[in-house]
Amino acid sequence: xxxxxxxxxxxxxxxxxxxxxxxxxxxxxxxxxxxxxxxxxxxxxxxxxxxxxxxxxxxxxxxxxxxxxxxxxxxxxxxxxxxxxxxxxxxxxxxxxxxxxxxxxxxxxxxxxxxxxxxxxxxxxxxxxxxxxxxxxxxxxxxxxxxxxxxxxxxxxxxxxxxxxxxxxxxxxxxxxxxxxxxxxxxxxxxxxxxxxxxxxxxxxxxxxxxxxxxxxxxxxxxxxxxxxxxxxxxxxxxxxxxxxxxxxxxxxxxxxxxxxxxxxxxxxxxxxxxxxxxxxxxxxxxxxxxxxxxxxxxxxxxxxxxxxxxxxxxxxx
Amino acid sequence: xxxxxxxxxxxxxxxxxxxxxxxxxxxxxxxxxxxxxxxxxxxxxxxxxxxxxxxxxxxxxxxxxxxxxxxxxxxxxxxxxxxxxxxxxxxxxxxxxxxxxxxxxxxxxxxxxxxxxxxxxxxxxxxxxxxxxxxxxxxxxxxxxxxxxxxxxxxxxxxxxxxxxxxxxxxxxxxxxxxxxxxxxxxxxxxxxxxxxxxxxxxxxxxxxxxxxxxxxxxxxxxxxxxxxxxxxxxxxxxxxxxxxxxxxxxxxxxxxxxxxxxxxxxxxxxxxxxxxxxxxxxxxxxxxxxxxxxxxxxxxxxxxxxxxxxxxxxxxxxxxxxxxxxxxxxxxxxxxxxxxxxxxxxxxxxxxxxxxxxxxxxxxxxxxxxxxxxxxxxxxxxxxxxxxxxxxxxxxxxx
Numbered sequence: 001x002x003x004x005x006x007x008x009x010x011x012x013x014x015x016x017x018x019x020x021x022x023x024x025x026x027x028x029x030x031x032x033x034x035x036x037x038x039x040x041x042x043x044x045x046x047x048x049x050x051x052x053x054x055x056x057x058x059x060x061x062x063x064x065x066x067x068x069x070x071x072x073x074x075x076x077x078x079x080x081x082x083x084x085x086x087x088x089x090x091x092x093x094x095x096x097x098x099x100x101x102x103x104x105x106x107x108x109x110x111x112x113x114x115x116x117x118x119x120x121x122x123x124x125x126x127x128x129x130x131x132x133x134x135x136x137x138x139x140x141x142x143x144x145x146x147x148x149x150x151x152x153x154x155x156x157x158x159x160x161x162x163x164x165x166x167x168x169x170x171x172x173x174x175x176x177x178x179x180x181x182x183x184x185x186x187x188x189x190x191x192x193x194x195x196x197x198x199x200x201x202x203x204x205x206x207x208x209x210x211x212x213x214x215x216x217x218x219x220x221x222x223x224x225x226x227x228x229x230x231x232x233x234x235x236x237x238x239x240x241x242x243x244x245x246x247x248x249x250x251x252x253x254x255x256x257x258x259x260x261x262x263x264x265x266x267x268x269x270x271x272x273x274x275x276x277x278x279x280x281x282x283x284x285x286x287x288x289x290x291x292x293x294x295x296x297x298x299x300x301x302x303x304x305x306x307x308x309x310x311x312x313x314x315x316x317x318x
Numbered sequence: 319x320x321x322x323x324x325x326x327x328x329x330x331x332x333x334x335x336x337x338x339x340x341x342x343x344x345x346x347x348x349x350x351x352x353x354x355x356x357x358x359x360x361x362x363x364x365x366x367x368x369x370x371x372x373x374x375x376x377x378x379x380x381x382x383x384x385x386x387x388x389x390x391x392x393x394x395x396x397x398x399x400x401x402x403x404x405x406x407x408x409x410x411x412x413x414x415x416x417x418x419x420x421x422x423x424x425x426x427x428x429x430x431x432x433x434x435x436x437x438x439x440x441x442x443x444x445x446x447x448x449x450x451x452x453x454x455x456x457x458x459x460x461x462x463x464x465x466x467x468x469x470x471x472x473x474x475x476x477x478x479x480x481x482x483x484x485x486x487x488x489x490x491x492x493x494x495x496x497x498x499x500x501x502x503x504x505x506x507x508x509x510x511x512x513x514x515x516x517x518x519x520x521x522x523x524x525x526x527x528x529x530x531x532x533x534x535x536x537x538x539x540x541x542x543x544x545x546x547x548x549x550x551x552x553x554x555x556x557x558x559x560x561x562x563x564x565x566x567x568x569x570x571x572x573x574x575x576x577x578x579x580x581x582x583x584x585x586x587x588x589x590x591x592x593x594x595x596x597x598x599x600x601x602x603x604x605x606x607x608x609x610x611x612x613x614x615x616x617x618x619x620x621x622x623x624x625x626x627x628x629x630x631x632x633x634x635x636x637x638x639x640x641x642x643x644x645x646x647x648x649x650x651x652x653x654x655x656x657x658x659x660x661x662x663x664x665x666x667x668x669x670x671x672x673x674x675x676x677x678x679x680x681x682x683x684x685x686x687x688x689x690x691x692x693x694x695x696x697x698x699x700x701x702x703x704x705x706x707x708x709x710x711x712x713x714x715x716x717x718x
Contacts, residue, residue, distance in 0.1 A: 023714075061553045083555055091553035093546035099327065101334045113323025114554050158550070 011036035012166055012197045013043075013060060018069035020055060029055040031221040032069070037199060037214070042192045044212030045201040046304060052221040053201040054094065057168045060199075061091045073166065090164035094171040096151045097158070100144035104135055104154055107143055108161065115162045129157040132187055149180025156187060166197045173207060185211055205304035215304070217311060224311040232307055240302045241275040241283070244268055246293035253290045257283065268295070273306070275299070320556055324564025331538060332572065338534035342576060346527030347583045350520055354584070354593045357515040369454060371418035372407045373397040379427025381469055385438070388461045389420070395457060414443045418454055431470050438462060449656070516594045520584035521677030522650045525670050527580065528573050528612055529641050532620035535569050536633035539624035543715075558712050562705070565624075566617055573613035599680045604687050608680060611697035612673040618704035619669070625711035644670045672696040 013036060020030040030052050037043045047053050058064040059071060062082035071078040073085040098107045108129060112122050130136045133153040138146065143154060152172055159167055169188065173181045185207065192198045202208050208215055209229060216226040225232050245268045249257075257263060257270075260279045264271040272279065280299060287294060302310075332338055373389060375382045389397055398416060400407055411419045421439040429435045440458055442451050542548040551561065584596030598605060623640075627633045645651055647664050648671030654662055665671045676693035679685035 058549070063549055063552055086553055086555040089553075091550060093550055095544075095546035097546035097550040099331060099547065101331050102327070106330065110323050110327045111550075111554070113326070114320045114551060114556060116320060162554070 012039040012074050013037035013199070014070075014072040015056075015060075016070040018056075018059065018071055019067050020059060020064060021067055022055075027221070028067075029221050030059065030066070033218075033221065033223050034069075035216055035223050035226050037197065040192075040195055040197055041214050042188070042198045042200060042212050044208035044215040045199060045218055046203070046205060046208045046215055046308070047201075047218035048203055051218045053218055054170055055221075056218070057091065057170055057199070057201060060085075061089060061168055062086050063091075087162075088164060089166040089168065090159040090162055092155055092159035092167065092169045092172055094174060096143070096155055098143055098154060101142060103140055103142050104130075104146070104157075105139040107154060108157060111158045112161050117161065125161050125163070128163075129160045132160055132190060133157040134183065134187070147180070149176045149183070152176050152180060152184055153187070156184065160191065164196065166199070167191065169198060169200045171202055172200070173202070173204065181207075205308070209304055217304075217308060219308075219312050225307070229304075233302055233304075239275050239280075239300055240298075240306065241270075241272040241280060242298040243270045243287075243294060244296040245270070246295045249290075249292060253292055256290050257286050259283075259286060273302070273310070320554075321560055321563050321567070324560070325568045328538075328565065328568035332534065332568075335534060341530055341533060342527060342572065343579060345530075346523050346576065346580055347587070349523040349526070350516070350580060350583050351588055351591060351593075353519045353523060354516040354588045355591055357519065369395045369418070369450060370398055370416045371395060371420055371454070372400050372411070372416055374400050374404055374407065374419065374421045376424045377422045377426040378424075381427035381430060381465060382422045384468065385422060385426075385461060385465050388464060389458070392457055392461070395454065408441060411441055411443045414445045417443050417446050417450070420458065430466060516584050516588045516596045517681050518678070520580060520596050521674055521681060524577060524580040525612060525648075525673045525677070526641065526645050526650050528576055528616045528673075529619065529644065529670060530637065531569055531573055531576075531616055532623045532637040532641070533634055535565060535617070535620040536624035536627060536637065537630040539565065539621075540627060540630050540633055544629075558709060562621060562708065562712070565621060566705075569617045569620065570613050573616055574609060577609040577613070597681065599682075599684050601680060601684070601686055604685065604690055605677075605680050607687070607694050608673070608676040608690055611676070611694040611701075614701040615669050615673070615697040615704070618701035618708065621708040622704040622711070625708045625715065641670075644668045647671065649674055669697060669700045672700075 015036065016034045018030055018033045019028050021028040033052075033056065045053050045056070055064065059066050059078065060073060062078055062085050065079045074088060076084045076088075078085060099110070102110065105126070108126050109122070112125060117125055130139065133156050135150065135153055135157055138150060143151065146154065156169070156172060159169075172188070173184055176184075188198060188200065188211065200208070200212060212229070214226070214228055215232060217224045217232070248268050249265070249270075254265060259282055260272065262272055262274070264273075272283075286292075373386060375386055386397075389395070395418075397420075404419075404421065407416075407419055410416055419439075419441040421441070423436050423439065425436040426438060438458070440455065442454070446454075539548075542551075548561070556564075581596065581598065585598070586595075589595040620637075623633060623637055627636055647661065648654075648668030649657075649665055650670055654665045654671070657665065672693045676690045676697070679690045679693070683689070
């Protein structure tokens with residue numbers, strides 16, 4: 001059975017030592033991955049292209065069988081209980097997974113038919129999905145004629161038709177403008193606010209930072225870190241100090257700051273990762289002693305980009 | 319039922335795909351019409367003369383006149399009077415303005431029973447098909463033999479009692495025609511008739527079009543796979559069987575609609591343009607069986623291609639090449655009896671060949687169930703094999 005969460009509930013997604021290799025591939029796409037996602041959370045799965053996000057989602061939606069390990073969705077074991085898992089979850093793929101030559105309404109009706117939604121219920125479900133995604137005034141428009149943002153919304157609307165308890169959103173904002181992205185992110189928040197667990201994959205760290213209450217960092221098929229944003233940035237990356245001096249420090253001034261290891265100078269700028277409070281206090285004292293004028297200073301958690309760099313030694317978008 | 323939603327979706331998409339509609343319905347209809355009208359004379363020589371030749375008589379003898387007279391009497395070939403020099407006429411034949419030139423040289427009549435006869439010259443244009451060449455040569459040789467016999471046997475005739483010379487001999491030669499009663503075994507309205515081109519062309523091009531259903535089916539399937547729709551449908555709980563059935567059923571109905579429409583073109587449209595009318599035989603249930611068998615084979619083949627290829631371009635090229643090969647080997651483009659033995663053997667393995675054989679059995683031979691059962695069984699077997707391979711490939715693709 002699944003693991004018990006700290007609040008006493010079962011994790012809606014529980015994965016243990018999961019591995020998967022595509023036929024003919026040299027390396028495993030998923031390598032010994034373990035994670036759990038709390039019921040009702042908005043879980044961000046962050047990782048660069050090719051890190052294994054889509055593969056993991058494919059396993060969790062029953063599209064791919066794992067080679068080894070254990071995956072449970074709401075206490076249903078995959079792949080044995082794939083049908084049950086698929087009945088309570090929905091996948092919103094990265095691509096425009098609908099029919100360009102059908103209208104918005106025709107697409108929704110078709111997928112409602114595929115889901116086996118009863119005729120008496122269909123109208124209500126369609127209206128609901130249209131309202132959440134703001135597509136009410138586009139029902140007669142053929143999908144091919146929609147803008148990129150509206151296509152993304154239709155993609156999401158189809159995913160919501162079955163009133164799923166769990167939604168997997170695979171890079172739902174790729175290739176759209178800021179306004180559409182904002183609309184979709186707000187729609188996702190509303191869906192999550194109604195108690196739906198959302199697993200959101202992206203390589204846009206800003207989105208994940210802004211949207212998700214829990215984050216898993218995936219790279220090369222492995223889960224490098226998992227937890228809340230604060231927990232990750234605090235525990236894994238520590239605090240970062242960034243100082244911009246009013247003048248470029250002299251060699252003598254730089255030497256005087258050597259009381260702290262790991263300083264990184266760039267012209268007028270100084271950076272220090274994993275800067276503890278005592279390091280900060282000692283440096284502040286030295287700045288005063290050396291009469292170094294400070295134009296701007298920033299001290300606090302890093303961001304996900306820095307966390308990823310810290311964990312992998314690579315930029316997220318490498 | 320999800321499968322009804324899938325069928326509805328396929329129909330809707332196809333009705334909005336003008337290219338596919340043209341490929342599946344307009345193209346074969348035009349093919350049937352054009353080919354039936356173009357080959358009309360080849361199948362029914364009484365309706366018109368299409369083989370032309372120049373006839374140059376440089377001999378001007380009694381025998382050359384007899385030769386010209388007999389050649390003029392041929393229904394299937396039309397002699398044209400020379401209006402310029404022989405060199406110019408030969409040049410026209412070389413450029414296919416006229417198919418043949420027959421030149422009766424000076425001295426032909428005098429030398430016919432001599433030791434060194436002056437032969438009649440027959441020249442054919444470079445584009446003349448071997449079959450037409452042989453046909454014309456045989457007709458010319460037949461006329462020459464008659465004239466030769468008439469001339470060489472005349473002296474013997476005059477010595478025989480009760481004969482009155484050449485006229486009687488001529489009568490005897492023509493009487494030889496009565497020794498041959500040639501007729502086709504194709505029956506229409508209880509009479510033996512030569513089949514019209516439409517009887518041969520409708521099943522041939524209908525089958526050709528039916529197998530082209532692989533293009534719209536496989537390209538939509540590939541697009542669904544590439545756009546993630548296929549993954550979405552599977553994530554909604556649709557199994558391989560439902561997905562395949564969702565393609566198989568709508569395209570089977572499209573195939574059967576093709577059959578009805580193409581037969582209607584043969585029955586109603588071709589005669590309207592002056593061609594022969596298609597007669598459907600006397601076994602509608604057997605015709606339905608053949609239509610079902612061919613349809614099942616073509617849609618299953620399409621499903622196999624859809625699961626074999628990775629891109630729409632591959633689907634189009636692969637289908638086009640495979641269909642042309644199957645059509646060429648199966649006798650759609652060239653009658654099987656004209657092929658060399660190896661190709662004739664190969665034609666036994668073409669699904670289009672099985673289908674054509676079955677339809678011709680129904681249309682031309684008035685065959686009953688027992689006679690077309692092997693062709694129908696081959697087509698159903700081929701369809702099942704393709705479907706099994708498609709299921710296997712679909713299972714493999716799930717892990718990609």
